[in-house]
Structure formats: C-alpha cells, structure tokens
Amino acid sequence: MTFEFLAKDPASKARAGVLTTAHGTIQTPIFMPVGTAGTVKAVHQRELKEDVKAQIILGNTYHLYLRPGLNVLEKAGGLHKFNGWDRPILTDSGGYQVFSLSGTRKIVEEGVKFRSHIDGSSHLFTPENVMDTQRTIGADIIMAFDECTPYPCDYKYAKNSMERTHRWLQRCIDRFDTTDPKYGYEQTLFPIVQGSTYKDLRIQSAETIASKNRPGNAIGGLSVGEPAEMMYEMTELVCDILPADKPRYLMGVGTPANILENIALGVDMFDCVLPTRNARNGMLFTTQGIINIRNERWKEDFSPIDAELGGYVSTFYSKAYLRHLMHATEMLGAQIASVHNLTFYLWLVGQAREQIMAGTFRAWKDQMVKKLMTRL
Numbered sequence: 391m392t393f394e395f396l397a398k399d400p401a402s403k404a405r406a407g408v409l410t411t412a413h414g415t416i417q418t419p420i421f422m423p424v425g426t427a428g429t430v431k432a433v434h435q436r437e438l439k440e441d442v443k444a445q446i447i448l449g450n451t452y453h454l455y456l457r458p459g460l461n462v463l464e465k466a467g468g469l470h471k472f473n474g475w476d477r478p479i480l481t482d483s484g485g486y487q488v489f490s491l492s493g494t495r496k497i498v499e500e501g502v503k504f505r506s507h508i509d510g511s512s513h514l515f516t517p518e519n520v521m522d523t524q525r526t527i528g529a530d531i532i533m534a535f536d537e538c539t540p541y542p543c544d545y546k547y548a549k550n551s552m553e554r555t556h557r558w559l560q561r562c563i564d565r566f567d568t569t570d571p572k573y574g575y576e577q578t579l580f581p582i583v584q585g586s587t588y589k590d591l592r593i594q595s596a597e598t599i600a601s602k603n604r605p606g607n608a609i610g611g612l613s614v615g616e617p618a619e620m621m622y623e624m625t626e627l628v629c630d631i632l633p634a635d636k637p638r639y640l641m642g643v644g645t646p647a648n649i650l651e652n653i654a655l656g657v658d659m660f661d662c663v664l665p666t667r668n669a670r671n672g673m674l675f676t677t678q679g680i681i682n683i684r685n686e687r688w689k690e691d692f693s694p695i696d697a698e699l700g701g702y703v704s705t706f707y708s709k710a711y712l713r714h715l716m717h718a719t720e721m722l723g724a725q726i727a728s729v730h731n732l733t734f735y736l737w738l739v740g741q742a743r744e745q746i747m748a749g750t751f752r753a754w755k756d757q758m759v760k761k762l763m764t765r766l
C-alpha cells in the first residue's frame with residue numbers, strides 16, 4: 391500500500407492524498423462505511439458503488455469469525471469474493487467489539503477470553519490468531535489487536551492497558567511479517583495509538599506506534615463517550631507525532647462536524663456506524679442540516695429528501711414518502727435512509743478534499759460545521 395500526498399491546506403493541518411491498495415485507490419480524506427458482518431446494513435454493493443460512491447468499506451473480525459466463520463470465508467476465497475465487493479476493505483481486529491458486544495470476557499496477557507454474543511460459545515482472541523483470522527478474511531488493510539481503553543478510566547489502568555496493547559502490537563507485527571497473504575494480494579497492518587485521555591500516555595503511545603514504521607497508523611481509544619473537545623485535543627496531540635507521510639485513521643468517528651474538525655487536525659480516514667444506525671431511526675444528515683424524518687412537519691412535504699446532494703434516492707423519493715415508510719416500519723425506509731446518509735458522508739469528505747486542493751478548506755470548514763449542526 392502506498393500513500394501519495396497531493397495537497398495541504400495552508401490554514402490548517404488538513405491534507406489530501408491518494409492511497410493505493412491491491413483492490414484499487416482511495417482518495418483521502420475518506421469516510422469508510424461500516425459493513426460489520428460482511429454487509430453495509432440494508433445497502434446493495436451496486437448502490438454503494440453507484441449512489442454512495444464508496445471507495446473502501448469496513449468488515450469486522452469479531453463478527454465474521456463467529457459468523458459465517460473462517461471455513462466459509464476461506465472456501466469463498468476471502469471476503470471480497472464472498473460479498474462481491476471488489477474494492478478495498480479494511481477489517482477492525484475485534485479488540486473493540488469483544489468489549490462492546492460479548493457479555494463475558496477476560497483480558498489475560500495471552501489475549502482476550504470471551505463468549506460469543508450469538509451462542510455463548512467460548513473463544514480466545516490472541517494477537518497471533520487475530521492476524522491469522524484477518525489473513526483469512528483477506529482485507530487490504532487490517533488492524534492490530536488492541537484494547538480500546540474504556541472511558542473514563544484511572545491513570546493506572548490506562549497506563550497498564552496501553553503497555554499491554556504495545557506488547558500485543560509487537561506480537562501482531564511478528565506474526566504478520568512472518569505469514570503470507572492467502573489469496574495472492576498484499577495486505578497492510580495498521581498499529582493503533584491508545585493512552586486514553588492522558589497527554590503523557592498519548593505521547594508515549596504515538597511515539598511507540600510511529601517507531602514501528604508501518605504504512606499507515608490508527609488512533610484508537612476515542613469516540614467512546616469523551617467530550618468532543620477532548621477527542622480533538624488528543625487527536626491533535628497524536629497527529630503531530632505520527633509521521634506526516636503516512637495515512638492517519640481515527641477509529642469510530644463520527645458526526646459530520648467531528649469529521650471536518652478532525653480533517654483540520656490532519657486525519658485522513660474515518661469510519662462510523664452513525665450514518666447507517668441513525669438512518670434506521672429516521673435521522674437524516676442533509677446539505678441543509680439534520681432532519682428527523684419521522685417528525686409531523688414532513689408529512690405533506692413532497693420535495694426531494696435532499697435535492698442538492700444528488701444521487702438516486704435523495705432526489706427520486708420525497709420527504710413525505712420516506713416519513714410514511716418509516717412510520718409504517720417498511721424495510722424500504724431503512725434502505726433509502728441508509729443510502730442517503732452514506733451518500734451525504736461521502737459527499738462531505740469529497741467536498742472537504744476539493745476545498746483542500748483549492749487551498750480554501752479552513753474557511754469552508756468553519757462555515758460548514760455551523761450549517762451541519764442546524765436542526766431542521
């Protein structure tokens with residue numbers, strides 16, 4: 391994987407570039423739709439390509455390992471063949487999901503023991519077997535096995551957790567660098583910065599991660615309930631230490647405003663469940679502001695969902711019709727709203743990229759953040 395720099399904003403730390411992987415190129419800044427169990431919920435691959443214009447999507451080691459399982463994925467020839475997405479895929483390593491999903495889990499030096507949230511069966515994730523699992527899934531970019539330090543937590547826990555994540559990282563690197571890809575194309579391992587919200591730990595973790603000299607780096611342990619100002623402070627601190635010539639991926643972020651603010655701090659890659667999760671609840675992100683489509687106000691509004699956004703669903707369907715589908719709990723409602731919100735997120739990062747290339751990002755960002763927060 392290579393990262394080519396194209397432009398840097400003169401009035402912020404925002405940058406535009408191109409990531410090249412075995413399954414194609416990615417224009418950064420980029421938003422990566424979350425496809426947890428091998429599907430971006432309620433969205434066809436064709437819609438992801440043609441409407442959303444997604445360039446890379448996420449899969450999840452924890453979910454895919456449990457279901458459909460590694461045998462099926464290996465027999466299919468990897469996730470790209472299994473779900474038909476022939477562009478880049480990134481898989482999270484399971485560290486976060488074990489904590490957010492499985493009821494019972496226990497951290498030991500070897501790894502994490504947990505019970506499946508599906509059938510209660512017992513499993514052990516280790517840095518080594520998580521690398522092997524991600525080799526079998528076949529994502530272009532794979533994440534190190536880490537502990538996403540819970541928030542809030544005391545300094546001692548954060549320090550111990552970070553140090554264990556660093557030990558696990560070395561084991562990931564040792565395993566990854568001594569095993570081969572399974573399907574004939576190169577994969578890339580990204581390490582993940584931890585350190586919770588403690589400045590000295592964040593500095594230490596960023597320096598450790600930078601020293602591994604991998605092709606890209608991720609920032610973890612954020613978007614876990616901390617105030618946005620704290621997220622920005624930690625991200626800026628870490629971005630100033632991570633090498634500028636490598637892509638920076640801020641995990642699990644975020645709202646449209648979070649994304650623009652973090653692009654200004656030097657982040658290149660984002661993923662979040664918000665666009666799809668909120669869509670299913672009727673919360674739409676639009677070029678005019680945020681709409682709760684279930685609201686009475688839209689009952690007889692026959693104007694397009696978002697005429698300015700472009701794309702099939704946002705111009706073909708009306709607000710009134712989508713409101714009706716949501717109230718009737720019709721599946722098409724979730725599908726339309728999901729494609730719309732994802733199209734909005736990719737539009738937003740595309741606009742940001744154009745502004746960075748034109749050298750006008752900073753002023754555009756400040757004005758756009760205000761507009762994005764408007765509740766219609």
Ligand SMILES: CO[C@@H]1O[C@H](CNc2nc3cc4c(=O)[nH]c(N)nc4cc3[nH]2)[C@@H](O)[C@H]1O
Binds near residue numbers: 537609613662
């Ligand atoms: C804003 O949306 C809310 O916030 C959550 C996303 N926030 C988030 N933070 C993350 C941190 C890590 C990490 O440190 N390590 C690894 N491996 N993966 C991670 C994945 C993460 N996702 C959504 O679930 C949603 O509830």
